[in-house]
Amino acid sequence: xFAYYLDLALxxxxxxxxxxxxxxxxxxxxxxxxxxxxxxxxxxxxxxxxGKSGVLFFPQVDPxxxxxxxxxxxYPAMDYRSATDLWNAHRADRQALxxxxxxxxxxxxxxRPPLILSMLSTTADFFPMFEVPxxxxxxxxxxxxxxxxxxxxxxxxxxAKLFGGANSVGRSLRxxxxxxxxxxxxxxxxxxxxxxxxxxxxxxxxxDVFAPFASSMEINEGNFQAYTCWHVPDDTxxxxxxxxxWVWLWVELDSPAKANSYARFVTxxxxxxxxxxxxxIGKEHVRVRDVMTMLTARGMVPDDVRLQAWLASAFxxxxxFNAVGLLLAKFLRRSGEIGVRRALGASRRAIFSQCLxxxxxxGLLGGFFGWLLTLTGLWLVRQQPVDYAHLAHVDTxxxxxxxxxAVATSLLAGLIPALRASRVVPAWQLKAL
Amino acid sequence: MQIRxxxxxxxxxxxxxxxIAMEVALACAVLCNACFLVAQRWKLIQTQSxxxxxxxxxxxxxxxxxxxxxxxxxxxxAGLRAIPGMQAVTxxxxxxxxxxxxxxxxxxxxxxxxxxxxxxxxxxAEPGTFQVLGLKLVExxxxxxxxxxxxxxxxxxxxxxLVSRALAEHAWPGESPIGKEFWCDKLxxxxxxxxxxxxxxxxxxxxxxxxxxxxxTPTLPGGSLAGTYLLRASPAxxxxxxxxxxxxxAKIAPDVVLDQENSQTITDLRTDxxxxxxxxxxxxxxxxxxxxxxxxxxxxxxASFWVQQRRRQIGVRRALGATRGDILxxxxxxxxxxxxxxxxxxMLLAFALNLALxxxxxxxxxxxxxxxxxxxxxxxxxxxxxxxxxxxxxAVPPVVATRSV
Numbered sequence: 079x080f081a082y083y084l085d086l087a088l089x090x091x092x093x094x095x096x097x098x099x100x101x102x103x104x105x106x107x108x109x110x111x112x113x114x115x116x117x118x119x120x121x122x123x124x125x126x127x128x129g130k131s132g133v134l135f136f137p138q139v140d141p142x143x144x145x146x147x148x149x150x151x152x153y154p155a156m157d158y159r160s161a162t163d164l165w166n167a168h169r170a171d172r173q174a175l176x177x178x179x180x181x182x183x184x185x186x187x188x189x190r191p192p193l194i195l196s197m198l199s200t201t202a203d204f205f206p207m208f209e210v211p212x213x214x215x216x217x218x219x220x221x222x223x224x225x226x227x228x229x230x231x232x233x234x235x236x237x238a239k240l241f242g243g244a245n246s247v248g249r250s251l252r253x254x255x256x257x258x259x260x261x262x263x264x265x266x267x268x269x270x271x272x273x274x275x276x277x278x279x280x281x282x283x284x285x286d287v288f289a290p291f292a293s294s295m296e297i298n299e300g301n302f303q304a305y306t307c308w309h310v311p312d313d314t315x316x317x318x319x320x321x322x323x324w325v326w327l328w329v330e331l332d333s334p335a336k337a338n339s340y341a342r343f344v345t346x347x348x349x350x351x352x353x354x355x356x357x358x359i360g361k362e363h364v365r366v367r368d369v370m371t372m373l374t375a376r377g378m379v380p381d382d383v384r385l386q387a388w389l390a391s392a393f394x395x396x397x398x399f400n401a402v403g404l405l406l407a408k409f410l411r412r413s414g415e416i417g418v419r420r421a422l423g424a425s426r427r428a429i430f431s432q433c434l435x436x437x438x439x440x441g442l443l444g445g446f447f448g449w450l451l452t453l454t455g456l457w458l459v460r461q462q463p464v465d466y467a468h469l470a471h472v473d474t475x476x477x478x479x480x481x482x483x484a485v486a487t488s489l490l491a492g493l494i495p496a497l498r499a500s501r502v503v504p505a506w507q508l509k510a511l
Numbered sequence: 512m513q514i515r516x517x518x519x520x521x522x523x524x525x526x527x528x529x530x531i532a533m534e535v536a537l538a539c540a541v542l543c544n545a546c547f548l549v550a551q552r553w554k555l556i557q558t559q560s561x562x563x564x565x566x567x568x569x570x571x572x573x574x575x576x577x578x579x580x581x582x583x584x585x586x587x588x589a590g591l592r593a594i595p596g597m598q599a600v601t602x603x604x605x606x607x608x609x610x611x612x613x614x615x616x617x618x619x620x621x622x623x624x625x626x627x628x629x630x631x632x633x634x635x636a637e638p639g640t641f642q643v644l645g646l647k648l649v650e651x652x653x654x655x656x657x658x659x660x661x662x663x664x665x666x667x668x669x670x671x672x673l674v675s676r677a678l679a680e681h682a683w684p685g686e687s688p689i690g691k692e693f694w695c696d697k698l699x700x701x702x703x704x705x706x707x708x709x710x711x712x713x714x715x716x717x718x719x720x721x722x723x724x725x726x727x728t729p730t731l732p733g734g735s736l737a738g739t740y741l742l743r744a745s746p747a748x749x750x751x752x753x754x755x756x757x758x759x760x761a762k763i764a765p766d767v768v769l770d771q772e773n774s775q776t777i778t779d780l781r782t783d784x785x786x787x788x789x790x791x792x793x794x795x796x797x798x799x800x801x802x803x804x805x806x807x808x809x810x811x812x813x814a815s816f817w818v819q820q821r822r823r824q825i826g827v828r829r830a831l832g833a834t835r836g837d838i839l840x841x842x843x844x845x846x847x848x849x850x851x852x853x854x855x856x857x858m859l860l861a862f863a864l865n866l867a868l869x870x871x872x873x874x875x876x877x878x879x880x881x882x883x884x885x886x887x888x889x890x891x892x893x894x895x896x897x898x899x900x901x902x903x904x905x906a907v908p909p910v911v912a913t914r915s916v
Contacts, residue, residue, distance in 0.1 A: 381871075
């Protein structure tokens with residue numbers, strides 16, 4: 079029966095090609111617009127480090143003192159003293175201090191002009207914590223952190239730029255005025271969004287140079303910049319003792335029990351600092367969020383993208399109403415035909431399924447063209463000068479979602495018209511013939 | 512035109528009528544809000560910088576030590592000034608649409624946590640920069656030679672400054688700002704003049720109200736004022752002069768690194784800065800046009816169906832003496848009634864959508880005059896869409912009444 083209905087549907091669609099084309103087009107445009115924007119939203123709200131995002135935590139305390147009245151959330155960064163206090167306690171399975179600064183980098187052997195790059199100052203645990211992939215060599219050791227070793231890890235990009243992609247482990251790099259030894263070269267690595275550095279743009283690239291926290295404090299002294307300050311520092315470039323936040327701490331806590339006890343530890347620390355008079359706000363502004371909670375609180379998806387998704391959904395709704403209206407017209411136009419079929423013994427159910435098959439065919443066609451439009455839309459997004467452009471690709475999930483949405487949309491659109499068509503009273507139609 | 516028979520007929524087609532009305536309602540809601548968004552973005556793009564954008568460019572170098580600042584400044588200024596066609600080169604800390612150099616919260620009290628004014632941009636500038644920028648003084652006086660102070664922090668410790676009119680009106684509404692004092696923690700400032708317009712580095716991030724909260728701070732070169740140079744040339748010469756200047760950096764100061772991305776004409780910086788808004792405007796206009804197209808399509812489809820369905824009735828009416836005009840007007844009135852219903856619902860939806868957008872984005876309330884404009888557009892669209900089917904209906908000959916099909 080299905081094959082027969084399919085044949086009938088195709089015949090009926092062929093009868094009025096223009097109307098069919100317009101209906102398919104309306105569905106396709108609605109699907110294309112909404113799936114393009116939804117794909118972008120889906121990609122932008124992805125998990126940057128699947129599998130580990132639940133055990134990586136971002137502790138926050140609030141050192142602002144005195145605290146402004148409108149200061150309701152702690153800053154997404156810490157002052158130097160709080161960050162190093164918490165790090166030195168070594169109460170987590172792994173812990174990394176993180177901050178970044180611009181620095182002048184030269185490779186004396188290559189004779190290339192100097193570059194200004196972003197340097198990430200961090201500690202040894204950073205690499206295993208964030209599962210950073212290495213092409214050559216490895217990260218540095220905790221011993222290197224303690225001894226302020228002059229070592230560095232560089233990105234695949236920088237390695238390609240300076241050393242043509244060859245194994246550069248053991249070669250030296252001049253960072254500002256200090257020679258450092260390259261101990262590791264990363265594979266191309268771009269967690270999206272760039273979650274570990276709350277200062278950076280959400281979808282920017284990773285830093286090009288990674289150096290031990292303590293050594294880089296000395297190497298690049300004076301070039302670190304504050305996220306914000308609540309008192310003007312006497313010297314804007316020397317932030318260790320300033321009333322500024324500019325360092326972040328990440329910890330890995332492998333079980334919920336550990337996460338709870340770590341949260342207690344941070345709370346105790348904040349309360350203790352408040353008792354000492356260093357903090358104005360204690361436990362009320364302590365946050366220990368995991369990656370996804372922290373990213374949600376920070377707001378990952380750009381406003382413009384969310385706005386586009388809203389618009390596209392409204393647009394899809396309009397296309398849906400349009401499809402319902404046109405299908406209704408199309409089915410009821412055949413009332414005479416339906417009346418004859420009913421009079422000859424077809425059940426309401428048969429008429430209903432025949433109409434649904436026809437709606438489904440339109441949906442499949444609309445879905446196919448909508449999918450093509452989605453691909454075109456994503457291609458257009460990739461051409462835009464936005465920092466998330468490289469992400470705009472269809473993945474399997476969104477591919478399936480697109481198709482399911484298309485067919486579901488048109489079946490939904492076909493439901494009411496098909497019901498109406500199946501309730502055509504045969505006698506009236508026969509009389510009218 | 513009698514409306515009652517039309518309403519009676521529509522009651523027989525409740526579902527189809529409802530569908531078209533809903534489509535029109537949604538279209539009306541989206542149309543009003545999308546147009547409003549376009550207008551908002553357009554206003555953003557038109558942000559006044561207050562400077563002679565067409566004649567100005569900025570060139571930034573970094574990668575030198577604070578101890579080298581005086582030497583780099585001297586070499587850069589001399590080298591850049593020697594470029595043919597260059598009218599002026601002066602030091603500045605930031606320009607509109609470029610990177611932000613110094614933003615800080617200020618207050619009317621010495622205790623910076625009380626009586627706050629807001630977060631403002633401090634633009635440090637050496638003697639002559641005021642004139643090179645082309646700022647327009649509207650009150651008070653221009654900076655004199657002894658107003659320029661050294662700055663090791665993001666601004667001098669104690670300085671006489673000029674503020675934009677927008678900041679003056681926000682900080683001291685209804686009063687003359689001249690001679691007023693403000694503080695940023697231990698830094699103290701006194702207002703000596705007001706400029707007409709002066710945009711901060713990133714105006715759109717701070718919202719329309721705060722887009723020009725800028726403090727022009729006369730500062731001596733060196734310290735925090737090094738590495739960013741404001742270039743002035745005639746608009747025709749500017750691209751060539753900037754190109755020459757960028758190439759010359761390697762010779763003038765071989766040790767420093769030119770910041771490629773931030774060495775541009777102000778016009779280019781502005782275009783880049785508002786790029787996402789332009790894309791959004793294009794997109795919104797695309798959505799509006801396609802949406803109106805789809806809506807018109809729906810109206811044409813259903814109207815055609817009704818015309819075909821009612822061929823006999825039309826024939827009977829024509830046979831009983833109705834003119835072609837009567838038939839045409841019947842369909843036009845019918846469409847007008849349906850669209851009106853849709854528009855009424857659409858206005859409510861438009862407000863609901865606007866409220867939803869207001870809670871998620873920093874968007875003002877939809878001005879009321881958008882609603883009648885939206886209504887007019889949709890009425891026009893409905894009438895245009897129904898015209899074809901209605902003309903076909905009017906062309907139905909009376910003889911149809913006597914035929915069975």
